[in-house]
Amino acid sequence: MEIFEGIATGFDVALSPVNLLYVTVGVLLGTVFGLLPGIGPTAAVALLLPLTFTLDAATAVIMLAGIYYGSMYGGRIPAILMRLPGDASSVITTLDGYPLTQQGRAGSALGITAIGSFLGGTVAIIGLTVFAPLLASGARIFAAPELFLLMLFGLMMIVLIGSGSVVKSLIMAVAGFVIAAVGMDPIDGTERLTFGSLELSAGIGIVPLAIGLFGIGEVLNTIASRNSGDVQLAKVSNVMPTWADWLTSRAAIARASVIGFVLGILPGGGGTVSSVLAYGAEKRFSRNPEKFGRGAIDGLAATETADNASSNSAFIPLLTLGVPPNPVLALIFGALLLQNITPGPQLVDQNPDVFYGVIASMYIGNVILLILNLPLIRVFVTILKIPLNMLGPTVVLIAICGVYSVSNSMFDVMLMLFFGLMGFLLRRFDFNLAPLVLGFILGPMLEVQWRRTMIMSQGSFDIFVERGAALAVLAALVLTLLWIVVSAIVKRRRNDTARSAAV
Numbered sequence: 404m405e406i407f408e409g410i411a412t413g414f415d416v417a418l419s420p421v422n423l424l425y426v427t428v429g430v431l432l433g434t435v436f437g438l439l440p441g442i443g444p445t446a447a448v449a450l451l452l453p454l455t456f457t458l459d460a461a462t463a464v465i466m467l468a469g470i471y472y473g474s475m476y477g478g479r480i481p482a483i484l485m486r487l488p489g490d491a492s493s494v495i496t497t498l499d500g501y502p503l504t505q506q507g508r509a510g511s512a513l514g515i516t517a518i519g520s521f522l523g524g525t526v527a528i529i530g531l532t533v534f535a536p537l538l539a540s541g542a543r544i545f546a547a548p549e550l551f552l553l554m555l556f557g558l559m560m561i562v563l564i565g566s567g568s569v570v571k572s573l574i575m576a577v578a579g580f581v582i583a584a585v586g587m588d589p590i591d592g593t594e595r596l597t598f599g600s601l602e603l604s605a606g607i608g609i610v611p612l613a614i615g616l617f618g619i620g621e622v623l624n625t626i627a628s629r630n631s632g633d634v635q636l637a638k639v640s641n642v643m644p645t646w647a648d649w650l651t652s653r654a655a656i657a658r659a660s661v662i663g664f665v666l667g668i669l670p671g672g673g674g675t676v677s678s679v680l681a682y683g684a685e686k687r688f689s690r691n692p693e694k695f696g697r698g699a700i701d702g703l704a705a706t707e708t709a710d711n712a713s714s715n716s717a718f719i720p721l722l723t724l725g726v727p728p729n730p731v732l733a734l735i736f737g738a739l740l741l742q743n744i745t746p747g748p749q750l751v752d753q754n755p756d757v758f759y760g761v762i763a764s765m766y767i768g769n770v771i772l773l774i775l776n777l778p779l780i781r782v783f784v785t786i787l788k789i790p791l792n793m794l795g796p797t798v799v800l801i802a803i804c805g806v807y808s809v810s811n812s813m814f815d816v817m818l819m820l821f822f823g824l825m826g827f828l829l830r831r832f833d834f835n836l837a838p839l840v841l842g843f844i845l846g847p848m849l850e851v852q853w854r855r856t857m858i859m860s861q862g863s864f865d866i867f868v869e870r871g872a873a874l875a876v877l878a879a880l881v882l883t884l885l886w887i888v889v890s891a892i893v894k895r896r897r898n899d900t901a902r903s904a905a906v
Contacts, residue, residue, distance in 0.1 A: 406536050409751070413759030414422050417767055417849040422465050426768045429466035430775060433473025438480040438783055439798070443493075445730045447474035449613035450798065453805035461741040461757045465764040467735050468718070472768065475714050476520055476530045476776060479707060480783060483512050495678040495706045502698035513780055515644045515700055516707045521773040525709035526660035527667065527715035528765045535762065539751045540724040547859060548866050550747070551852035552728055552876040554845045558838070559880065572838045575829075581841020584850075602814045609737035611806050612843060616836055617730075618802045619819065620826025622795050627827070637697070642839060644700070652704035655685045659705040663712025663854075668719050668728070681709030715765060721746055722758055730837045733844045776814075780834055859905070 416422060436447035451470050457464035482493040483500035496516075503512040545553070558576060567574040585596045586606025597603040646651070646728055659681040685705040686695045695702045720726045725747030727733040739746055751758045776783070806819045826836060860866035867873045 406532065409536060410532055410754060410763060412755060413761075413763030416461055416756050417763035419467065422462055422764060423767070425462050425466040426469045426764050427771055429469025430473040430768055430772050433470035433475075434477035434772075434776065434783060435786060436470070437474030437477025438786060440519070443478055443621070444471055444474040445734070446617040447471075447477075448734050449617040450802055450805065452610060452613060452734060453808055455738055456741065460739065460744050460754065461760040463738055463742060464735060464757060467767075468737060468761060468765060469768045469771075471731050471735070472520075472524060472711060472765075473772060475711055475770060476517065477783070479516050480513065480630065480780075483516065483703075484509055493710075495682055496703065497701045498682070498696050498706075502696070503700065503703065506698050508698070508700075510780075511644045511700065512703055513776075515648055515652055515704050517773055517776045517780075518649075518706040519652065519708035520660070520711035521769055522656050522710035523660045523663055523710075524765070524769045524772075527664045527712040528762065528769065530664050531716060531719055531765070532762055535719050535723050535758075536751060538719065539748050539758075543862040544870060545724075545748055546870075547852045547855035548772070548870055548873040550725070551849060551856055552873060552880060553724055554849050554852065556726075556876065556880045557750050558841055558845055558849075560608025568833070571834050575834055575836065576838040576842040579844075580846040582612065582839075583843045583846035588872035596843065602812075607818065608815065609734065611815045611843070612822050613734050613737070613840065614802045614806055614880030615748045615819040616826035616840065619799060619823025620830060620836075622798050623823065623827040623866050624830045626795055627730045627831070639810055652701045654688070655681075655705040656708045657700040658684060658688070660712050663709035664716045666709070667713030667716035677709040677713040681705040682885055687764040715769075718761065718765075722750055723748065724762070725750075727841065727844060730840045733841050736844055738740040783831075785882055803827070823846050 417426070431448055432451055433444075436450065437444060448470050449468060452467070455466055458466065469858045478493050479496050479500070482496040484504055500512050500516070503509065552595060581596070583606075587593070587604065588595055594604055662681045662684060666680065673872055682695075682702055682705055685702055686692045689695065689699070689701065691699075714731075717728050717732050718727050721732045723735075725745060727736040736746055739757075744750070744757060802819065803816055803824075806815050807813070829836060829839075856866060867877050
C-alpha cells in the first residue's frame with residue numbers, strides 16, 4: 404500500500420505544469436544533443452547540467468532523466484543512418500541498423516528503435532516502481548561500514564567489467580580520487596593539494612570537470628577523428644515498422660526488456676553490456692542467425708530495447724543505495740549533491756517528492772519520447788546535415804556559457820578547458836573516462852564513510868564481519884571478485900589452447 408501511496412504522490416509532482424514542461428524540454432534537448440555525431444548521453448547530460456541549478460531538486464532530476472533517455476534515442480539516429488555511433492552502446496546499433504538503411508528501410512529501423520525503446524523503458528520503470536521502495540526500505544539498516552562497502556563494490560565493478568584495460572581503468576579511478584581530494588579535508592577541514600591557491604581551496608566542481616571531459620573532450624575527439632563536410636543522408640520515408648517487422652521483433656523486445664532491466668541495476672552492466680548480451684541472446688534464439696549483421700530487424704530491436712531498459716533500471720541503485728552505476732548517473736548524483744540531497748536509503752523518507760517524482764516522471768517522459776520521435780523524426784534528421792565545423796564551435800560556446808553561469812568564475816572556465824584537453828588526450832590513448840568521474844563522485848564519500856567506520860570500530864577491521872549486513876556485502880564483493888578472476892583465467896587458458904591447436 405505504501406508503494407501505491409508513494410507513486411500517487413509522485414504523479415502529483417510529475418504532472419505539475421512546471422515538471423511536465425521540464426520533462427518535455429529535457430527529452431527534446433536530449434534527443435537533439437544525442438543525435439549530434441560524437442555527443443553521447445554522458446556529454447549531453449554534462450553540457451546541459453548547468454540548466455538545472457536554479458530548479459527545485461525534483462524538477463532538476465526529472466529534467467536530467469529526460470535528457471538521459473532522450474539522448475539515448477537521439478544517438479541512434481546517426482548510428483542507423485550514417486554508421487556514426489555517438490557512444491559505445493550504439494556501436495551495436497550500427498551492426499543491423501546501417502544495413503537496414505542501405506536496404507532502403509531506414510524508416511522501419513528508426514521506428515522499431517522508438518517502439519522497442521518505449522516498451523523496454525516501460526518494463527524497466529515498472530520494475531523500478533516495485534523494487535526501488537523495497538530495496539530502500541531494506542537498506543535503511545545500512546550505516547557507514549555497509550555504505551563504504553557498497554560504494555567500493557560499485558566502483559570495483561565499473562573498473563573490472565567496464566570497457567577497456569583494467570589497468571587503465573584503475574589509473575582513471577585513482578585519478579578521480581586525487582582530483583576529488585583537492586580542497587578541504589571533509590573531516591578536519593585542513594587544505595589538501597591546493598598549492599596555496601585560493602580558488603583550489605574550494606575544491607574542483609563537478610560542472611567544469613564533467614563538461615570539460617565529456618563536452619569539450621568529445622568535440623575535440625570528433626573533429627580529430629573524421630573530416631567535416633557535407634553529410635549524405637538516406638531518405639527516411641515511413642517510420643512505422645510493418646506488421647511483419649513487429650511479429651519478428653516482439654519476442655526479441657520481450658527478452659531484451661528483462662535482460663536490460665537486470666543488467667542496468669549492476670554497476671558496469673548497463674548500456675554496452677546489456678546491448679551486447681541481448682544481441683547475442685537474440686542471435687542464439689533466432690532461426691536465421693546468419694542474417695544478423697546484415698539487416699536483422701529483431702537484432703536491432705533487441706539492442707535498443709535492452710539499452711533503454713538498462714538506462715531506466717540504473718536509477719534503482721542510485722536512488723536506493725546512493726551508488727551510481729554509470730557515468731551519466733554519477734553526474735545526476737552530483738547534481739543532487741549540489742541541491743543538498745544525498746541519494747541513498749534515506750531518500751524515500753527525507754525527500755519523497757524527489758524519489759517518487761522521478762519515478763513517475765519516467766512513465767510520462769517515456770510516452771513523450773515516443774510521441775515526439777515518431778512524427779518529428781524527419782525534423783531531427785535534418786539537424787544531421789549541419790556541418791561539423793559549425794557544430795563544434797557552437798557546442799564549445801554553450802559549454803563556456805554554462806560553466807561560467809554556475810559560479811561566475813573564469814577560473815572554472817579555465818578548469819573546464821584544461822579537463823577538455825585532458826579528456827581529448829585520454830581518449831586518444833584509449834583510456835575509459837567512466838572510472839575517473841565515478842572515482843571523483845564516490846571518492847569523497849568513500850573517504851568519509853571509511854573514516855566514520857574506523858571511528859565506530861576504534862580502528863578495528865572486525866566491524867566488517869561483526870555486522871550482518873556488512874558481512875553480506877563483503878561476501879558478495881569477494882565472491883564477485885573471485886568469479887571475475889577465475890573467468891579471466893579460464894578464458895586465457897582457452898585462448899592458449901586454441902592457439903596451440905592452430906599451430
